[in-house]
Amino acid sequence: MVVRANTSALRRATIIAVAACAYSSTAIAKSAHSAASVVGAVLAVPDTELDYARAKLAFDRIIDPTADVPPLSSELDHLTKAANDLAGSNADEHRKLAAVRQVIYEPGAWNDNRPFIYDPKDPLGRNPHHKLLVDYLTTRQGNCISMPILFLILADRMGLKGVALANAPLHDFVRYTDTTGRTFNIETTSGGHVSRDEWYRQQMPMTDRSVESGIYLRSLTRREAVADMATTVIDYLLSEKRFGDAIEVSEVILRNYPHDTYAMVKEGTAYAGLIDQEYAKRYPTSDLIPPSLLPRYQMLNQRNQELFDAAEALGWQPTE
Numbered sequence: 001m002v003v004r005a006n007t008s009a010l011r012r013a014t015i016i017a018v019a020a021c022a023y024s025s026t027a028i029a030k031s032a033h034s035a036a037s038v039v040g041a042v043l044a045v046p047d048t049e050l051d052y053a054r055a056k057l058a059f060d061r062i063i064d065p066t067a068d069v070p071p072l073s074s075e076l077d078h079l080t081k082a083a084n085d086l087a088g089s090n091a092d093e094h095r096k097l098a099a100v101r102q103v104i105y106e107p108g109a110w111n112d113n114r115p116f117i118y119d120p121k122d123p124l125g126r127n128p129h130h131k132l133l134v135d136y137l138t139t140r141q142g143n144c145i146s147m148p149i150l151f152l153i154l155a156d157r158m159g160l161k162g163v164a165l166a167n168a169p170l171h172d173f174v175r176y177t178d179t180t181g182r183t184f185n186i187e188t189t190s191g192g193h194v195s196r197d198e199w200y201r202q203q204m205p206m207t208d209r210s211v212e213s214g215i216y217l218r219s220l221t222r223r224e225a226v227a228d229m230a231t232t233v234i235d236y237l238l239s240e241k242r243f244g245d246a247i248e249v250s251e252v253i254l255r256n257y258p259h260d261t262y263a264m265v266k267e268g269t270a271y272a273g274l275i276d277q278e279y280a281k282r283y284p285t286s287d288l289i290p291p292s293l294l295p296r297y298q299m300l301n302q303r304n305q306e307l308f309d310a311a312e313a314l315g316w317q318p319t320e
Contacts (some may be wrong), residue, residue: 001171003272028288035062035237036248040229043256047270048262052153055226058280060132063236075137079103080157082110087158096158100151101192114140116147118189124170128236144171145232147188151285152225164219165228165263169317172228175219183219196250210315215261227257234266243277246270261316268307275300 023055039062053076061067087099096202117140118183125131125285127141136146149173149191155163162177166185173195174186187195197217200206220228233301250267253260281299283289289297312318 001269001316004308005267005268005272005275015103020029028247034167035233035245036252036309038062039233039252041225042230043223043252046222050226051224052149052156052226052229053224056149056229059230059233061130062136062233064132064134067132072137073132074154079110080154083154085160086110087201093160093162095133096160097155097176097186100154100158103154104151104188105191110152111140116140116142116150118147119143123189125232127230128239131232131235142189144173144189148172148174148186149229151186151188151192164221165225166211166217166219167228168200168216169206169210170262171200171204173200182254203317206319207315207317210317213259213314215259215316224257224260227253228260228262231260231262231266234263234270238266238270238273242279243270243271243273246273259314260312261311264307264314268304268311271300271304271307275304 015192016240031199042058043050049210053073057069057072059066061069079139080293081101083096083103087096091099105115107113107115115135119130119139119141120203121141122130123143130143131145131275133146135150136142136150149172152163152165155174155176156282157242160176162179162183164175164286166173167177174188175183176186177183184191185195185197185200186200200217201211202205206216233247233249234253237249245268247267253263254267257263261304278300279289279293286294286297308318
Protein backbone atom coordinates (compact mmCIF):
# COMPACT_ATOMS: atom_id res chain seq x y z
CA MET A 1 0.00 0.00 0.00
CA VAL A 2 1.23 3.50 -0.85
CA VAL A 3 -0.16 6.71 0.59
CA ARG A 4 0.08 10.23 -0.71
CA ALA A 5 -0.56 12.51 2.25
CA ASN A 6 -4.09 13.91 2.46
CA THR A 7 -3.61 17.17 4.30
CA SER A 8 -6.96 18.79 3.49
CA ALA A 9 -8.03 18.61 7.12
CA LEU A 10 -4.84 20.39 8.13
CA ARG A 11 -4.75 22.98 5.36
CA ARG A 12 -4.32 26.65 6.28
CA ALA A 13 -4.32 29.83 4.24
CA THR A 14 -0.80 30.92 5.07
CA ILE A 15 1.92 28.50 4.02
CA ILE A 16 4.67 28.28 6.60
CA ALA A 17 8.23 28.13 5.31
CA VAL A 18 9.73 24.66 5.49
CA ALA A 19 12.49 24.17 8.04
CA ALA A 20 14.71 21.19 8.67
CA CYS A 21 13.78 19.29 11.78
CA ALA A 22 15.37 16.30 13.46
CA TYR A 23 13.25 13.38 14.63
CA SER A 24 12.05 13.96 18.17
CA SER A 25 12.07 10.31 19.22
CA THR A 26 15.43 8.95 20.31
CA ALA A 27 14.02 5.43 20.19
CA ILE A 28 12.96 5.83 16.56
CA ALA A 29 16.32 7.31 15.58
CA LYS A 30 18.14 4.44 17.28
CA SER A 31 16.07 1.72 15.63
CA ALA A 32 16.32 3.48 12.27
CA HIS A 33 20.10 3.50 12.60
CA SER A 34 20.04 -0.22 13.35
CA ALA A 35 18.06 -1.17 10.24
CA ALA A 36 19.68 1.37 7.95
CA SER A 37 23.17 0.49 9.16
CA VAL A 38 22.73 -3.15 8.15
CA VAL A 39 21.50 -2.20 4.69
CA GLY A 40 24.23 0.42 4.40
CA ALA A 41 26.95 -2.00 5.47
CA VAL A 42 25.88 -4.55 2.86
CA LEU A 43 25.99 -1.89 0.14
CA ALA A 44 29.23 -0.29 1.34
CA VAL A 45 31.48 -2.82 -0.39
CA PRO A 46 32.69 -2.52 -3.99
CA ASP A 47 30.39 -3.86 -6.70
CA THR A 48 32.66 -6.85 -7.31
CA GLU A 49 32.21 -7.95 -3.68
CA LEU A 50 28.41 -7.71 -3.58
CA ASP A 51 26.99 -11.18 -3.07
CA TYR A 52 23.29 -11.76 -3.73
CA ALA A 53 22.85 -14.54 -1.18
CA ARG A 54 24.71 -12.83 1.65
CA ALA A 55 22.83 -9.60 0.99
CA LYS A 56 19.41 -11.25 0.93
CA LEU A 57 20.07 -13.20 4.13
CA ALA A 58 21.35 -10.07 5.89
CA PHE A 59 18.23 -8.12 4.94
CA ASP A 60 15.97 -10.99 5.92
CA ARG A 61 17.50 -11.15 9.39
CA ILE A 62 16.37 -7.56 10.00
CA ILE A 63 12.82 -8.85 9.59
CA ASP A 64 13.34 -12.23 11.26
CA PRO A 65 16.35 -12.24 13.61
CA THR A 66 15.71 -15.92 14.35
CA ALA A 67 16.51 -16.95 10.77
CA ASP A 68 19.42 -19.38 11.04
CA VAL A 69 21.88 -18.40 8.32
CA PRO A 70 24.18 -21.49 8.21
CA PRO A 71 21.39 -23.96 7.32
CA LEU A 72 20.06 -21.56 4.68
CA SER A 73 23.53 -21.17 3.19
CA SER A 74 23.93 -24.95 3.21
CA GLU A 75 20.64 -25.34 1.34
CA LEU A 76 21.81 -22.85 -1.28
CA ASP A 77 25.11 -24.73 -1.57
CA HIS A 78 23.19 -27.99 -2.03
CA LEU A 79 20.99 -26.57 -4.79
CA THR A 80 23.99 -25.00 -6.54
CA LYS A 81 25.92 -28.28 -6.48
CA ALA A 82 22.86 -30.15 -7.76
CA ALA A 83 22.51 -27.70 -10.65
CA ASN A 84 26.20 -28.03 -11.50
CA ASP A 85 25.93 -31.83 -11.42
CA LEU A 86 22.87 -31.78 -13.68
CA ALA A 87 24.55 -29.41 -16.12
CA GLY A 88 27.66 -31.56 -16.30
CA SER A 89 31.21 -30.52 -17.01
CA ASN A 90 31.90 -28.00 -19.77
CA ALA A 91 28.19 -27.13 -19.97
CA ASP A 92 27.29 -24.12 -22.08
CA GLU A 93 25.31 -21.22 -20.64
CA HIS A 94 21.93 -22.44 -21.85
CA ARG A 95 22.48 -25.88 -20.32
CA LYS A 96 23.37 -24.20 -17.04
CA LEU A 97 20.17 -22.14 -17.12
CA ALA A 98 18.19 -25.30 -17.82
CA ALA A 99 19.83 -26.96 -14.82
CA VAL A 100 18.87 -24.06 -12.54
CA ARG A 101 15.30 -24.31 -13.80
CA GLN A 102 15.29 -28.06 -13.19
CA VAL A 103 16.48 -27.99 -9.56
CA ILE A 104 13.89 -25.35 -8.70
CA TYR A 105 10.80 -26.44 -10.59
CA GLU A 106 11.09 -30.16 -11.34
CA PRO A 107 10.71 -32.78 -8.58
CA GLY A 108 13.77 -34.89 -7.96
CA ALA A 109 16.49 -35.84 -5.53
CA TRP A 110 17.98 -32.37 -5.97
CA ASN A 111 15.03 -30.77 -4.13
CA ASP A 112 13.86 -33.80 -2.11
CA ASN A 113 11.00 -34.19 -4.59
CA ARG A 114 9.56 -30.90 -3.32
CA PRO A 115 9.69 -28.45 -6.24
CA PHE A 116 9.26 -24.74 -5.64
CA ILE A 117 5.86 -23.33 -6.60
CA TYR A 118 3.95 -20.06 -6.64
CA ASP A 119 2.21 -19.36 -3.33
CA PRO A 120 -1.55 -19.36 -4.01
CA LYS A 121 -2.31 -17.79 -0.61
CA ASP A 122 -0.08 -14.73 -0.97
CA PRO A 123 1.17 -14.53 -4.57
CA LEU A 124 2.16 -10.86 -4.30
CA GLY A 125 3.96 -11.24 -0.99
CA ARG A 126 1.70 -8.84 0.88
CA ASN A 127 3.06 -10.30 4.10
CA PRO A 128 6.75 -9.25 4.26
CA HIS A 129 7.66 -12.53 5.96
CA HIS A 130 6.53 -14.41 2.85
CA LYS A 131 9.24 -12.60 0.87
CA LEU A 132 11.99 -14.05 3.03
CA LEU A 133 14.34 -16.65 1.59
CA VAL A 134 13.91 -18.81 4.69
CA ASP A 135 10.17 -18.91 4.08
CA TYR A 136 10.62 -19.87 0.42
CA LEU A 137 13.22 -22.55 1.13
CA THR A 138 11.14 -24.02 3.97
CA THR A 139 7.64 -23.95 2.49
CA ARG A 140 8.68 -24.29 -1.17
CA GLN A 141 6.03 -21.64 -1.91
CA GLY A 142 7.13 -18.24 -3.14
CA ASN A 143 6.11 -15.02 -4.83
CA CYS A 144 7.38 -12.51 -7.36
CA ILE A 145 10.07 -11.36 -4.92
CA SER A 146 11.47 -14.55 -3.38
CA MET A 147 11.22 -16.62 -6.58
CA PRO A 148 13.38 -14.44 -8.86
CA ILE A 149 15.90 -13.88 -6.08
CA LEU A 150 16.50 -17.62 -5.62
CA PHE A 151 16.83 -18.10 -9.39
CA LEU A 152 19.23 -15.14 -9.52
CA ILE A 153 21.37 -16.51 -6.68
CA LEU A 154 21.72 -19.98 -8.20
CA ALA A 155 22.36 -18.72 -11.74
CA ASP A 156 24.99 -16.29 -10.46
CA ARG A 157 26.67 -19.05 -8.49
CA MET A 158 26.73 -21.15 -11.67
CA GLY A 159 28.92 -18.46 -13.20
CA LEU A 160 26.29 -17.01 -15.53
CA LYS A 161 27.57 -13.45 -15.80
CA GLY A 162 24.63 -12.18 -17.85
CA VAL A 163 21.98 -12.89 -15.23
CA ALA A 164 20.25 -9.88 -13.67
CA LEU A 165 17.19 -8.83 -11.71
CA ALA A 166 14.54 -6.67 -13.39
CA ASN A 167 11.40 -4.81 -12.34
CA ALA A 168 7.84 -4.46 -13.56
CA PRO A 169 4.98 -2.82 -11.62
CA LEU A 170 4.84 -4.62 -8.24
CA HIS A 171 6.78 -7.50 -9.77
CA ASP A 172 10.37 -8.72 -10.11
CA PHE A 173 11.72 -11.15 -12.68
CA VAL A 174 15.05 -12.27 -14.13
CA ARG A 175 16.69 -11.12 -17.36
CA TYR A 176 19.55 -12.90 -19.04
CA THR A 177 21.95 -11.63 -21.67
CA ASP A 178 23.78 -14.50 -23.36
CA THR A 179 27.25 -14.42 -24.87
CA THR A 180 25.84 -13.37 -28.25
CA GLY A 181 24.29 -10.26 -26.71
CA ARG A 182 20.71 -11.51 -26.93
CA THR A 183 18.62 -10.61 -23.85
CA PHE A 184 15.50 -12.45 -22.78
CA ASN A 185 13.20 -12.45 -19.74
CA ILE A 186 12.81 -15.39 -17.37
CA GLU A 187 9.48 -15.47 -15.53
CA THR A 188 10.29 -17.27 -12.30
CA THR A 189 6.70 -17.41 -11.06
CA SER A 190 5.80 -19.53 -14.11
CA GLY A 191 8.33 -22.33 -14.24
CA GLY A 192 11.27 -20.14 -15.21
CA HIS A 193 10.15 -19.91 -18.82
CA VAL A 194 10.90 -17.11 -21.27
CA SER A 195 8.45 -14.19 -21.42
CA ARG A 196 8.35 -11.30 -23.87
CA ASP A 197 8.37 -7.64 -22.87
CA GLU A 198 4.97 -7.35 -24.52
CA TRP A 199 3.55 -9.93 -22.09
CA TYR A 200 4.63 -7.87 -19.10
CA ARG A 201 3.14 -4.74 -20.61
CA GLN A 202 -0.16 -6.52 -21.15
CA GLN A 203 -0.31 -8.16 -17.74
CA MET A 204 1.10 -5.24 -15.75
CA PRO A 205 0.18 -2.01 -17.56
CA MET A 206 2.99 0.53 -17.49
CA THR A 207 3.55 3.87 -19.16
CA ASP A 208 5.87 4.36 -22.10
CA ARG A 209 7.77 6.81 -19.92
CA SER A 210 8.43 4.11 -17.30
CA VAL A 211 10.10 1.92 -19.92
CA GLU A 212 12.03 4.82 -21.45
CA SER A 213 13.34 5.92 -18.04
CA GLY A 214 14.43 2.39 -17.24
CA ILE A 215 12.43 1.79 -14.09
CA TYR A 216 10.83 -1.25 -15.76
CA LEU A 217 11.95 -3.97 -18.17
CA ARG A 218 15.64 -3.22 -17.69
CA SER A 219 18.46 -5.40 -16.39
CA LEU A 220 19.56 -3.97 -13.06
CA THR A 221 23.21 -3.66 -12.18
CA ARG A 222 24.45 -5.81 -9.32
CA ARG A 223 24.35 -2.82 -6.96
CA GLU A 224 20.84 -1.85 -8.03
CA ALA A 225 19.62 -5.42 -7.59
CA VAL A 226 21.02 -5.69 -4.07
CA ALA A 227 19.51 -2.32 -3.16
CA ASP A 228 16.18 -3.42 -4.61
CA MET A 229 16.24 -6.55 -2.43
CA ALA A 230 16.26 -4.29 0.62
CA THR A 231 12.84 -2.83 -0.21
CA THR A 232 11.32 -5.79 1.64
CA VAL A 233 12.81 -4.23 4.78
CA ILE A 234 10.81 -1.07 4.07
CA ASP A 235 7.63 -3.13 3.70
CA TYR A 236 8.28 -4.74 7.07
CA LEU A 237 9.02 -1.45 8.83
CA LEU A 238 5.86 0.14 7.42
CA SER A 239 3.79 -2.84 8.59
CA GLU A 240 5.20 -2.21 12.08
CA LYS A 241 4.45 1.53 11.77
CA ARG A 242 8.15 2.26 12.21
CA PHE A 243 7.97 5.16 9.79
CA GLY A 244 11.24 6.83 10.78
CA ASP A 245 13.11 3.57 10.27
CA ALA A 246 11.50 3.09 6.86
CA ILE A 247 12.61 6.56 5.77
CA GLU A 248 16.20 5.91 6.81
CA VAL A 249 16.35 2.59 4.97
CA SER A 250 14.72 4.10 1.87
CA GLU A 251 17.35 6.82 1.74
CA VAL A 252 20.13 4.21 1.78
CA ILE A 253 18.44 2.29 -1.04
CA LEU A 254 17.93 5.39 -3.17
CA ARG A 255 21.56 6.42 -2.79
CA ASN A 256 22.49 3.14 -4.42
CA TYR A 257 19.56 2.82 -6.83
CA PRO A 258 18.30 6.38 -7.48
CA HIS A 259 15.49 5.27 -9.84
CA ASP A 260 13.91 2.75 -7.49
CA THR A 261 10.37 4.11 -7.64
CA TYR A 262 9.11 1.41 -5.29
CA ALA A 263 11.43 2.77 -2.59
CA MET A 264 10.36 6.32 -3.46
CA VAL A 265 6.64 5.77 -3.00
CA LYS A 266 7.19 3.64 0.09
CA GLU A 267 9.28 6.42 1.61
CA GLY A 268 6.55 8.88 0.66
CA THR A 269 4.09 6.59 2.41
CA ALA A 270 6.29 6.61 5.51
CA TYR A 271 6.14 10.42 5.57
CA ALA A 272 2.35 10.20 5.29
CA GLY A 273 2.42 7.81 8.23
CA LEU A 274 4.34 10.33 10.32
CA ILE A 275 1.87 13.06 9.39
CA ASP A 276 -1.01 10.86 10.49
CA GLN A 277 0.81 9.74 13.63
CA GLU A 278 2.01 13.14 14.78
CA TYR A 279 -0.60 15.56 13.47
CA ALA A 280 -3.79 14.24 11.85
CA LYS A 281 -4.84 12.27 14.90
CA ARG A 282 -4.17 15.18 17.25
CA TYR A 283 -5.10 18.34 15.36
CA PRO A 284 -8.31 18.49 13.24
CA THR A 285 -6.99 21.58 11.39
CA SER A 286 -3.59 23.18 11.01
CA ASP A 287 -4.83 26.20 13.01
CA LEU A 288 -4.64 23.99 16.07
CA ILE A 289 -1.05 22.92 15.47
CA PRO A 290 1.33 24.71 17.86
CA PRO A 291 3.53 27.17 15.93
CA SER A 292 6.66 25.33 17.03
CA LEU A 293 5.43 22.14 15.29
CA LEU A 294 4.31 23.68 12.00
CA PRO A 295 7.74 23.63 10.30
CA ARG A 296 8.04 19.88 10.84
CA TYR A 297 4.51 19.32 9.56
CA GLN A 298 5.30 21.29 6.40
CA MET A 299 8.56 19.41 5.94
CA LEU A 300 6.85 16.01 6.24
CA ASN A 301 4.14 17.03 3.79
CA GLN A 302 6.64 18.44 1.29
CA ARG A 303 8.81 15.31 1.36
CA ASN A 304 5.72 13.15 0.81
CA GLN A 305 4.76 15.18 -2.26
CA GLU A 306 8.33 15.36 -3.59
CA LEU A 307 8.79 11.61 -3.49
CA PHE A 308 5.51 10.83 -5.26
CA ASP A 309 6.22 13.55 -7.83
CA ALA A 310 9.70 12.13 -8.48
CA ALA A 311 8.27 8.64 -9.02
CA GLU A 312 5.57 9.93 -11.37
CA ALA A 313 8.16 11.89 -13.35
CA LEU A 314 9.87 8.57 -14.09
CA GLY A 315 6.62 7.02 -15.29
CA TRP A 316 5.33 5.34 -12.13
CA GLN A 317 1.53 5.24 -11.91
CA PRO A 318 -0.47 5.64 -8.67
CA THR A 319 -2.77 2.80 -9.78
CA GLU A 320 0.05 0.38 -8.92
